[in-house]
Amino acid sequence: MLDRLIFAGLYRLAPKVLGALAIVKPETVIKWHRAGFRSYWRWKSRRRGGRPTVAPEIRKLIREMSIANPLWGAPRIHGELLKLGVEIGQTSVAKYMVRRRHPPSQGWRTFIRNHADGIAAMDMFVVPTISFRLLYGLLIMGHGRRHILWFGVTAHPTAEWIANQVTEACGWEQAPCYLIRDRDGAYGEVFIRRLRSIGIRDRPTSPRSPWQNAYAERLIGSIRRECVDHVIVFSERQLRHLLLCYMKYYNGTRTHLSLEKNAPISRAVDRAGHILCRPILGGLHHRYARI
Template identity: 65%
Template sequence: MIGLLSFALAVLASPFKSKLRLEAENAVLRHQLIVLRRRVRGRAQPTNNDRWFLVQMYRWFPSILKLATIVEPETLVRWHRAGFRCYWRWKSRPQGGRPQIDTELRALIRQMSTENQLWGAPRIHGELLNLGFEVAQSSVAKYMVKRRGPPSQGWRTFLHNHAPDTAAMDLLVVPTIGFDLLYAFVIVRLGRRELIWINVTAHPTAEWVARQITEAFPWNEAPRYMIRDRHRIYGAVVRRRLRAMGIRDKPFAPASPWQNGFAERLIGSIRRECLDHIIVLGEAHLRRLLKSYARYYNETRTHLALDKDAPLSRTVKRAGRILCRPVLGGLHHEYIRI
């Protein structure tokens, strides 16, 4: 009854349909009959040509969607979308023109632009040409890291550029076997963490400290800045000596040892790696120990801040027999190839 009613309504509505639409609906129904007659057993298996026909008819006449019986409407829509993707994949295929840039070259461009904040596309393009890469400057600008503001150096770069012209000094108190107090004076350059000077005295004075500064630096190798604490031993004599050598005196804030972190770190290393394991017999004994440790510190001991190199850079040797030399009586060891 329902089917008969649907047929009657379709007959009544047919005069109001366009001729092309009626022909399209008839073609879709006829093609579905052909697919069903071709079925051997089980479900109907439409071919690619069948899918293409139904998709094209759906594209031109969307109303035929309700006439699809051998497939679900969602399946027909899925076929249409898949065909749309295939069409635009074919439409977007490379047709010659400029070749694409390799992934490694794009990564190198991004690395250069990240590591060199002051470099623009022309500078990076010039470096790439010298490295043998044939690439356009516009491509370099395309793959550079985009920055919101003007290029600027970071604090790490700023401090690294000023470290070679900066030194720090401090005093270290050491008790002896007779409970007397000795004072070790150290000066360290911040650039390579090099221990420039170390000496010992039982009675430190401003004149003695000034003389140590003079002996530590030749007049043509004095640093630009000297960091120190506000101990009274750095009196007018020391300040005048620094001024005469062209060194700007930089005392840090009271009760702020972290502002002289390089010297404090050096003193901590001297204690942990040397003095905490040895009983000092006297001034000459302490001076000999510290001179030996200073040589080990500068020439052998590796530093994390220097990429595990020594302040006086060590050459890498890959051939030869390994020889072990004791330092500080065997407290540390030095390994070399001969």
């Protein structure tokens, strides 16, 4: 009865409404009614005070914490925020966390860092002498602190020589779990058998993929830019001595961005005493310390 009165009133106000109703389906009228109902309750449920809104910077912080720590839930993030002096409810923390479709998983960077201490890398580089004879340098480095484990120099690299260098570098007690290398033909069957006997798992990179051994490639670039490109090599013995001096400087003195401006062998901070400068590699580099 009420709906009839509504339509009768509409007809008196707008007699032409019947023409519009002639091209409108009943489902459309019902759809209009539901939209009006939603608008009415949205207006009726509007905020009239209550809880204060969460500041945008706090919401951004919650999102960043949930992304950086995928194993943390709302209670853990809420506890960290309380320690930072942020007063917020746990339900609000859960509201602004990042939603994941799959179970939480660590990132590749975290996974690699947790296994870096058991990974070593090796690569070879060429250094010409004053007589244009080529000498081959063998580099073995650890991924954990980016430190140099071994330098070898020879004019004729063979699989047996490389295998002996790995034995001297890693020993039989502190061998890494994995060794990353390229697919150079110098790594023969003797070398592979030696790795197996020591207990090292051989991990050659894919063909034409030097980026898979990026740490060793980057270190070889540093050796060239900071050492061998500034000297003329006379003999194999001189090059070995030069590389060993650089290894001592690199491991104990040279700072790295990836190590938070620290050296592979951590350097203590000196705050008292006079600053003393000591030349390294004939003055190519210097070490500064307080005495």
